[in-house]
Amino acid sequence: MKTFMLRKEDTDRKWYEVDAEGKILGRMATEIAMMLMGKKKPTYTPHVDNGDFVVVVNAEKIVVTGAKLNDKIYYNHSGYPGGLRDRTLAEVISKKPEEVIMLAVKRMLPKSKLGNQMLTKLKVFAGPSHPHMAQKPEKIEL
Structure with a gap:
């Protein structure tokens, strides 16, 4: 029995639309990452990009648990001395x-x-509309 290895030419990509309204950030992000990697497909191969396209709408209406809104900090550095910037x-x-x-x-x-x-x-996308309607993304509930 031979081991199955997917080739780049044999990938089958679909488009999915996720509504982020009322969803917990981390739990939603893990599901999206799985779809982008193609891990839920039976043809998953680690060294081939077999994932699907994901369109996320209503990003401004996500939910975080606990006190993360004020405690979680994002850091950026400009590369210059004293160039560290932090934002909640x-x-x-x-x-x-x-x-x-x-x-x-x-x-x-x-x-x-x-x-x-x-x-x-x-x-x-921050709002409910997006320019990828021509691809007919399938709406999924996470």
Whole structure:
């Protein structure tokens, strides 16, 4: 019996739409990361990008548990001395709610070129509308 290895040409990608309204950030991000990697497919192969496209809408209406809105801090450094900038989760959600979901999912993907390629299949939008209706994404409930 031979081991099955998926080739890049044999991948079958679908489009899914996830409504983030009222969803817990971390639990939603793990499910999205699994779909981007293709881990729920029977043809999963670790070294091939077999995942699906995921469109997330209503990113501004996510929910976090506990006191994370004020306690969770996102750090950025400009590269210059004294260039460390920190922002709380509440600040990031108010300015760029898409960034919160992108970062949560990015940190759950492989830290390699393949992980970067998987992240390009994630499309996040703050409001309920998106420009990917032509692909007819299938709405799923997480």
